[in-house]
Amino acid sequence: MFVLVVGGGKVGYYLTKELSESGHEVVLMEKDRTRANQIADEIGSIVVAKDGCEGSALAEAGANRADIVAAVTGDDEDNLVICQMAKHHFAVRKTIARVNNPKNEPLFKHLGVDELISPTRMILGSIEQDIPVHELLHLASLSGDFELIEAQLDETSPAVGRNAREIALPEGCAIVAIVRDDVAQGISGDTVLRAGDKVIATGRPECEPALHETLIGVAIA
Amino acid sequence: MRAVIVGCGRVGATMARALDTAGHEVTIVDLVTRAFDRLPATFGGSAVRGDGTDEDTLRRAGTEGADLFLALTEGDNRNIMAAQLALEALGIQRVFAKINDPVRAQAYAELGIGTICRTTMMAGALLGVLGQPDGGEPSIREGTGHGHEVAAAAGPVRGEG
Numbered sequence: 001m002f003v004l005v006v007g008g009g010k011v012g013y014y015l016t017k018e019l020s021e022s023g024h025e026v027v028l029m030e031k032d033r034t035r036a037n038q039i040a041d042e043i044g045s046i047v048v049a050k051d052g053c054e055g056s057a058l059a060e061a062g063a064n065r066a067d068i069v070a071a072v073t074g075d076d077e078d079n080l081v082i083c084q085m086a087k088h089h090f091a092v093r094k095t096i097a098r099v100n101n102p103k104n105e106p107l108f109k110h111l112g113v114d115e116l117i118s119p120t121r122m123i124l125g126s127i128e129q130d131i132p133v134h135e136l137l138h139l140a141s142l143s144g145d146f147e148l149i150e151a152q153l154d155e156t157s158p159a160v161g162r163n164a165r166e167i168a169l170p171e172g173c174a175i176v177a178i179v180r181d182d183v184a185q186g187i188s189g190d191t192v193l194r195a196g197d198k199v200i201a202t203g204r205p206e207c208e209p210a211l212h213e214t215l216i217g218v219a220i221a
Numbered sequence: 222m223r224a225v226i227v228g229c230g231r232v233g234a235t236m237a238r239a240l241d242t243a244g245h246e247v248t249i250v251d252l253v254t255r256a257f258d259r260l261p262a263t264f265g266g267s268a269v270r271g272d273g274t275d276e277d278t279l280r281r282a283g284t285e286g287a288d289l290f291l292a293l294t295e296g297d298n299r300n301i302m303a304a305q306l307a308l309e310a311l312g313i314q315r316v317f318a319k320i321n322d323p324v325r326a327q328a329y330a331e332l333g334i335g336t337i338c339r340t341t342m343m344a345g346a347l348l349g350v351l352g353q354p355d356g357g358e359p360s361i362r363e364g365t366g367h368g369h370e371v372a373a374a375a376g377p378v379r380g381e382g
Contacts, residue, residue: 053297053322053325054322054324054325055324055325055328056324075298076274076302077296077298077299077301077302078298080298080301080302080305081297081298081301081302081325084328084332085325085328088328088332089328101275103275103276103277104276106310107276107305107306107309107310110309111305111309
């Protein structure tokens, strides 16, 4: 597996190091020459001191035969351009972008970036898990634009007292499991939901409002 | 028409003034308030301080559904991203991004946004004055106004760079 990492900040540096140690072929691009040399001194001559946004530099670093390009600079706009150049100019199979502004995620996805990693979203998700709110919690993003979400039911939730068969889920959504009294269990059509249940469901982001209404009721936002 | 300009540098300010004078409704966005000093006292449009690559900022500035969007900051990638936001998220059909790297300018013209390349433009103009051939590469390209799907249908060509 040949991975091209663009951006030699902390993320790019440790990513390159880990990949290299686990035996993958990896090249790191860092446009700042001083920083590039510093990294090369530590991890060897797999650093290209060029701007990964430029087509000619990408070609030089081997983008032609890269299986994956990971754009992990601190700037969203640079990461977007790196991934687009990799995709459209070099037909790289998988592009991964670090996204700082979570609101950029739909745009990046729409523009063809395959995988988005948002540190902001991850920390946000972690914080949300600790706060008891009447909202859907994002547990994870799955491939194919699916999300894994958790809905906490209480006495007022419309889904309470009904079995899974009676609940009209939005098209393309499914209940995966429930967590009841701190025990996870699978769900059948006969499972009757109770207040206090955590419902783990999956679906596309656009189904979220409908899912919210079906399971928790109208948002209290 | 309603025009949005991101980046109030020399080019941005000049365009803002010209379009304003011609009677168009102009909104200009820049990160730094002092950049608006470049606008004439007579400027009748609105100047908004904010990040032109931030969708929230652009919406707040009332740019949705504008007729023209010009991304004219100093950063190629910032312009590229702002222009794509305008085209894909804000429903603006006619967008131009200033992209000084000729390779990137060509690549993004193929992806549907209008591009203007200072490098090609200046080199072409100078070579013209000197009576030398300029290679014939266009320095300004109109976008398709369609955005991503249409452009992507052409498919990538492995090996070009």
